[in-house]
Amino acid sequence: MKAEEIAEEFPVVDIDSPALEAVRMLAEHHLPGIVVLSTDGQLYAVLPASQVVRFIVPIYVQDDPSLAGVLAESMADRAAETLGGKTVRELLQQHQLTLPAANADDTIIEVAAIMGRLRSPLIAVMKEGKLHGVITASRLLAVALKCGLIDNGRFRAVGTRRPTALSA
Amino acid sequence: MKAEEIAEEFPVVDIDSPALEAVRMLAEHHLPGIVVLSTDGQLYAVLPASQVVRFIVPIYVQDDPSLAGVLAESMADRAAETLGGKTVRELLQQHQLTLPAANADDTIIEVAAIMGRLRSPLIAVMKEGKLHGVITASRLLAVALKCGLIDNGRFRAVGTRRPTALSA
Numbered sequence: 115m116k117a118e119e120i121a122e123e124f125p126v127v128d129i130d131s132p133a134l135e136a137v138r139m140l141a142e143h144h145l146p147g148i149v150v151l152s153t154d155g156q157l158y159a160v161l162p163a164s165q166v167v168r169f170i171v172p173i174y175v176q177d178d179p180s181l182a183g184v185l186a187e188s189m190a191d192r193a194a195e196t197l198g199g200k201t202v203r204e205l206l207q208q209h210q211l212t213l214p215a216a217n218a219d220d221t222i223i224e225v226a227a228i229m230g231r232l233r234s235p236l237i238a239v240m241k242e243g244k245l246h247g248v249i250t251a252s253r254l255l256a257v258a259l260k261c262g263l264i265d266n267g268r269f270r271a272v273g274t275r276r277p278t279a280l281s282a
Numbered sequence: 283m284k285a286e287e288i289a290e291e292f293p294v295v296d297i298d299s300p301a302l303e304a305v306r307m308l309a310e311h312h313l314p315g316i317v318v319l320s321t322d323g324q325l326y327a328v329l330p331a332s333q334v335v336r337f338i339v340p341i342y343v344q345d346d347p348s349l350a351g352v353l354a355e356s357m358a359d360r361a362a363e364t365l366g367g368k369t370v371r372e373l374l375q376q377h378q379l380t381l382p383a384a385n386a387d388d389t390i391i392e393v394a395a396i397m398g399r400l401r402s403p404l405i406a407v408m409k410e411g412k413l414h415g416v417i418t419a420s421r422l423l424a425v426a427l428k429c430g431l432i433d434n435g436r437f438r439a440v441g442t443r444r445p446t447a448l449s450a
Contacts, residue, residue, distance in 0.1 A: 137432060141424035146314040146331075146403055163314075163419030168398030170426050171391055182392040197432055223339055224350040230336030235314055235403060251331030256309035258338050264305060264365055 117225050118218035120257050121239040121247030126151050129158050133169065133200040140166060146235035146250055150202055157238050157245050159206050160214050164235075166205055169197045215240050216249070222258055225249055285393050286386035288425050289407040289415030294319050297326050301337065301368040308334060314403035314418055318370055325413050327374050328382050330403050334373055337365045383408050384417070390426055393417055 126149045127136045136148055140163045147162040175181045214234035216225045218241035229237050229251060237254075239246045258264045294317045295304045304316055308331045315330040343349045382402035384393045386409035397405050397419060405422075407414045426432050 134432065137423050137427060140420050141427055144312075144418070144420045146420070162401070162403075163423065164397050164401050164403055167394045167419050167422055170423075170431060171395045171398060175391060175395055182389070182395045221350070223343060226335045227339045227343055227350045229332050230339060233330070233332055233401070235330075235332050250312070251335050252308050252312045252314070254335055255305050255331065255338075259305060259309055263338060264302065 115222055115257065115261055116218065117216045117220040117222075117237075117239045117249065118241055118246055120222065120225070120249050120253065121218075122249070122253060124149060124236075124248040126245070127161075127202055129153060129201070129203045131202050133166075133197050133202055133205050136161060136202050136205065137166060137197070149236075149238055149245065149248055150206065151245070155244075157213060157215060157240065160234055160236060160238060161202065161205060162235050165207065169200070169205060214238065217241075218246055222254065222261075222263060226254060226258075229254065283390055283425065283429055284386060285384045285388040285390075285405075285407045285417065286409055286414055288390065288393070288417050288421065289386075290417070290421060292317060292404075292416040294413070295329075295370055297321060297369070297371045299370050301334075301365050301370055301373050304329060304370050304373065305334060305365070317404075317406055317413065317416060318374065319413070323412075325381060325383060325406050325408065328402055328404060328406060329370070329373060332403075333375065337368070337373060382406065385409075386414055390422065390429075390431060394422060394426075397422065 125139045125143060125145070127139060129150055129152050139145060139148055145163060147160050149157065150159040150161055152158040171182070212232060214228060214232045214236070215238045216228055218239055225237055228234075235251055237249045239249060293307045293311060293313070295307060297318050297320050307313060307316055313331060315328050317325065318327040318329055320326040339350070380400060382396060382400045382404070383406045384396055386407055393405055396402075404416045404418045406416050
């Protein structure tokens, strides 16, 4: 099975869009990250949700995490100043410019190797120079299970306790 | 709003369970990661889905990624050998033992600061020494939007193009 067959449709955001657009998409669609396109529609970066979260933390708390505890919730609206007026471009960090991308005809193994190496929650799949879709880590594992790449029979039941759903 | 109010119920997996159990949960529930409990039910680690994916890559390809391209799909069943018989414990890497955890009474800002610093797709919320639930990055952004922590009015519309849904 090739990357293009595994890839799913996914919302994207432009590099010069307000940061809030990326926040809304991540929040509303429960996404682990979002694909960022350049002004000419080319793949520019993948922005993990866990990194967008940093921008609701005031800069002085980012610099000194111990201050987070003393920051009253009522003062938390200052956090918005960190994101306010920013564009998606300003949310990107240098290390995120290594593109987590695969080619349409790459195998699952190749996609998994790229994802694991870059610790990216999703991989952009490119076809003829354009973004074809994306593959999340959970999607890749689901396909690997379904197509028998992970053979159930090869797993020994080692644990004695069954995994349990957490009761809140 | 406190961490315990934001936290959601989430499946967990035991450290000595077969790795396949973690793979199935991540795949079936579209999770960005999974909470791992020790044999005595204590929080042990958070295992990101993007790292589990590494284990469907044969070791000789992990060592030399250029081999992924020459690995025929028909040979891919060798990949299962990497996961076969492994337990969840064996999937964990040293750096994942820094626990991405927050206290029940932590503020959103504190949770965001921990998540951003550890680049973790989810945070475990502890209450009275026990796992109370988890907070994903997209959940945290949704709550921050809803409770006005990210004030829409503070965002300037900078981009001229609207973000578009990707047409596959």
